Amino acid sequence: MSEPVHSTCPYCGVGCGVVAERTDDGQFSIRGDPQHPANYGRLCSKGAALADTLGLQQRLLYPEIMGHRVSWQQAITTVADSLQSIISEHGPDAVAFYVSGQLLTEEYYVANKLIKGFIGTANIDTNSRLCMASSVAGQRRAFGADTVPGCYEDLERAKLVVLAGSNLAWCHPVLFQRLTAAKAANPDLMIVVIDPRRTTTAEVADLHLALRPGSDGWLFNGLLAFLDDAGERHPSFVSRCVDGVSEALQAARQTAPDITTVAALCDLPAAQVENFYRLFARTERVVTVYSQGINQSSSGTDKVNAIINCHLYTGRIGRPGMGPFSVTGQPNAMGGREAGGLANQLAAHMELENPLHRDWVQEFWQAPRLAQRPGLKAVELFQAIEAGTVKAVWIMATNPLVSMPDALQVQRALARAELVVVSDCVSETDTLRYAHVRLPALAWGEKDGTVTNSERRISRQRAFLTAPGEARADWQIISDVASAMGFGTSFDYQSPLEIFREHAALSGYHNNGERDFNLTGLAALSSDDYQGLVPVQWPVIKDQGRSRMFDDERFFTPNGRARMIAIQPRAPVMQPNAEFPLRLNTGRVRDHWHTMTRTARAPQLNQHLIEPYLAIHPDDGAAFGVVDGELVTVASRLAEIIVRVCFDAGQRHGEVFIPMHWNDQYSGQARVDTLIAAATDPVSGQPELKHMPVRIYSYRPLWQAVIVSRHRLELPVTDYWTLVPGDQVLRYELAGRQRPDSWSRWAETVLGVTANDDWIEYEDRRLGYFRGALCSDQSLKAYIIAGPDVGAVSRGWLQQLSLQSALSAQDRVGLLAGRPLGPVVDHGRIVCACFGVGETVILDAISHHNCRSVEDISRHTRAGSNCGACKPELSALLSRASALM
Numbered sequence: 001m002s003e004p005v006h007s008t009c010p011y012c013g014v015g016c017g018v019v020a021e022r023t024d025d026g027q028f029s030i031r032g033d034p035q036h037p038a039n040y041g042r043l044c045s046k047g048a049a050l051a052d053t054l055g056l057q058q059r060l061l062y063p064e065i066m067g068h069r070v071s072w073q074q075a076i077t078t079v080a081d082s083l084q085s086i087i088s089e090h091g092p093d094a095v096a097f098y099v100s101g102q103l104l105t106e107e108y109y110v111a112n113k114l115i116k117g118f119i120g121t122a123n124i125d126t127n128s129r130l131c132m133a134s135s136v137a138g139q140r141r142a143f144g145a146d147t148v149p150g151c152y153e154d155l156e157r158a159k160l161v162v163l164a165g166s167n168l169a170w171c172h173p174v175l176f177q178r179l180t181a182a183k184a185a186n187p188d189l190m191i192v193v194i195d196p197r198r199t200t201t202a203e204v205a206d207l208h209l210a211l212r213p214g215s216d217g218w219l220f221n222g223l224l225a226f227l228d229d230a231g232e233r234h235p236s237f238v239s240r241c242v243d244g245v246s247e248a249l250q251a252a253r254q255t256a257p258d259i260t261t262v263a264a265l266c267d268l269p270a271a272q273v274e275n276f277y278r279l280f281a282r283t284e285r286v287v288t289v290y291s292q293g294i295n296q297s298s299s300g301t302d303k304v305n306a307i308i309n310c311h312l313y314t315g316r317i318g319r320p321g322m323g324p325f326s327v328t329g330q331p332n333a334m335g336g337r338e339a340g341g342l343a344n345q346l347a348a349h350m351e352l353e354n355p356l357h358r359d360w361v362q363e364f365w366q367a368p369r370l371a372q373r374p375g376l377k378a379v380e381l382f383q384a385i386e387a388g389t390v391k392a393v394w395i396m397a398t399n400p401l402v403s404m405p406d407a408l409q410v411q412r413a414l415a416r417a418e419l420v421v422v423s424d425c426v427s428e429t430d431t432l433r434y435a436h437v438r439l440p441a442l443a444w445g446e447k448d449g450t451v452t453n454s455e456r457r458i459s460r461q462r463a464f465l466t467a468p469g470e471a472r473a474d475w476q477i478i479s480d481v482a483s484a485m486g487f488g489t490s491f492d493y494q495s496p497l498e499i500f501r502e503h504a505a506l507s508g509y510h511n512n513g514e515r516d517f518n519l520t521g522l523a524a525l526s527s528d529d530y531q532g533l534v535p536v537q538w539p540v541i542k543d544q545g546r547s548r549m550f551d552d553e554r555f556f557t558p559n560g561r562a563r564m565i566a567i568q569p570r571a572p573v574m575q576p577n578a579e580f581p582l583r584l585n586t587g588r589v590r591d592h593w594h595t596m597t598r599t600a601r602a603p604q605l606n607q608h609l610i611e612p613y614l615a616i617h618p619d620d621g622a623a624f625g626v627v628d629g630e631l632v633t634v635a636s637r638l639a640e641i642i643v644r645v646c647f648d649a650g651q652r653h654g655e656v657f658i659p660m661h662w663n664d665q666y667s668g669q670a671r672v673d674t675l676i677a678a679a680t681d682p683v684s685g686q687p688e689l690k691h692m693p694v695r696i697y698s699y700r701p702l703w704q705a706v707i708v709s710r711h712r713l714e715l716p717v718t719d720y721w722t723l724v725p726g727d728q729v730l731r732y733e734l735a736g737r738q739r740p741d742s743w744s745r746w747a748e749t750v751l752g753v754t755a756n757d758d759w760i761e762y763e764d765r766r767l768g769y770f771r772g773a774l775c776s777d778q779s780l781k782a783y784i785i786a787g788p789d790v791g792a793v794s795r796g797w798l799q800q801l802s803l804q805s806a807l808s809a810q811d812r813v814g815l816l817a818g819r820p821l822g823p824v825v826d827h828g829r830i831v832c833a834c835f836g837v838g839e840t841v842i843l844d845a846i847s848h849h850n851c852r853s854v855e856d857i858s859r860h861t862r863a864g865s866n867c868g869a870c871k872p873e874l875s876a877l878l879s880r881a882s883a884l885m
């Protein structure tokens, strides 16, 4: 066995440390790094499944131009020449980069340097714009810099943790584990969840405020007014450190004068609002964690400042166990911000609007033409591509055709662009379909560099796999293009270490403490130092990091004082109306990441929530005439999708939720962001991804089908299909309104049956059912069952048969009958992804094995005993089953 390699999980902003080790069979195992301060050995279901995502299936391994394999030299020359020619004809603003929080900091740095310093435009934006731009803008307004004040330990040292717009249990699971462990150790730790939905996170809350979506600004303005009335101003801190107090208080009093008004505006019981306010007022150690529910809003920046105002006014910042705390969705959203990945920032937290900063960066880079003004933010960028003002875009490590709002507009934009270059590690994404040039990049496990997590902690991602095919590091690809454009001497990097040292040196350039981001202490790392770099929180001015900012009461504004901002709360831009009466919220699920390019490769991560779905309150379901489990069409004024209905009593009336992950690779018509209008926050440019009016109506198929297959299939056009990759078997769920003329011919075409195959079939013409099984060497290669309703077909049985080495005669008869003829073990929907424990097994443990607590269930079934992400669900199943006993 080779030496273990310490690296960082590539999924969310918690930034957990992992250890990769080669196993005896030559594969790799991944476990949590017990020494990493973000997770101390813990992992969530996604991190725990990383080893299953390392294979080379669907990898982009060779450069391609217009679908044809080419040499790297051809690809690089084509990209460089095409960019040069567009720049010569139309100027530098005619080209753009759209990058990603998946990039390492070194990759971000080089991309930003090329476009802002050498091409001479700031038209580079990152998909972090979609997740935390409002936090950046809010922090810059309040603190003078994009500074996250605290650290994860503050959640454990707090007496009150407020989770605003954050489903921490699913989106930052290891942080949630740390919080619940802290609460178990200290039951006095109070948790308040502010979220229109009753999510898994809310299950652990002492108080859940299911407020009207978008009303957070009024809630926190009301809190500020209440804190003032309650005498909670921190007079000495405020007088020493805070400006803008009277204006902020005046705005708070005008807009949220008393609890009754706030309760009405937020659609909450007044007693709940008062409880929250009193709890906040009487608790000194308060951390307010906020995430996409706050940020993804047309008034996201104001909401961020409304939260920060309360902490500044009470002096609850810069000390252990207190402070506002933005948690990021992307693994390296923070690193991107540090390297200048946003269109309105320079590198090293310097500002594009500041002429001095522009001079310093230009001088440091010896750059020929530094961008002089902010570039186009993500939404504006794709609009400019469609309008034809931006003619070339280079997309790196992301999938905007799925993740951007008004995704059909993005599709039109890419179809219109003169040049679309996509660098990615995977070969099939919705975006890649529009690429003229495809550049194969290294994937996680092959890359080397650094990332920064939500608590400013820089960790190494280290390679433990060799580069496959001709894939190259992103920094190398960008540097090669820069060289081919004639900028070789400034991009002559031989390693990520050289880039990191330059990045660190720039952070200290003309930085006498006025700028928060400073890595001077890391600017001279040797190769061994970089290789052995342990996780450290910036700033690192000498050799030590800093866990908490503002403990010295010094902010990064010109006068060194923080700013409270007068907030005038606003409702979301789009409001439900008679035509579109429901409000659509979007977000993530527990076991998937972004657009599923990686998580869908781990079979166990596909079994928790198997299909794109719409969560709706059962009363609303009844009112809109839809039934739990059926397919439904969801329409906005922009588009329509089809998803499965899932009744969820945790939804507020009038609101529905659809996950963001599913896309054209995994479902026929489920890209939820096609529904969403591109309304943005005027300060941050972040899109409002959580407030789109929609209507729903039953999609009544005439036929449905389940197909299991060992191979990926080319499906004919159908209204609905979804792919559920399982353990060695792919399962498709299909539905349509046009019946094939001949089921037999249709099935044979879809499954690729030839005359020599062992193919058996049965059709019940009276009831309209068809079953066909394709066998090979006695085992099941593919199977289809189609008919008016296939809901009762045991998917577990089909999976089991697909994995059997040989089918018995009874199995074959069962396949033709569409049901098992003997006993079969169907574990039901998977609840615990780590150990593959299904709902049926858990319910059986409760009913027949006297399991009366989550711990009992864990002991009996192992569910919840690894990452613990499913524990709230175990608790819910326990309550449900107990109610029936």
Ligand code: SF4
Residues within 6 Å of the ligand: 009, 010, 011, 012, 013, 014, 015, 016, 039, 042, 043, 044, 045, 046, 047, 048, 172, 173, 174, 175
């Ligand atoms: Fe990865 Fe999960 Fe940790 Fe996020 S919480 S970094 S997804 S292991």
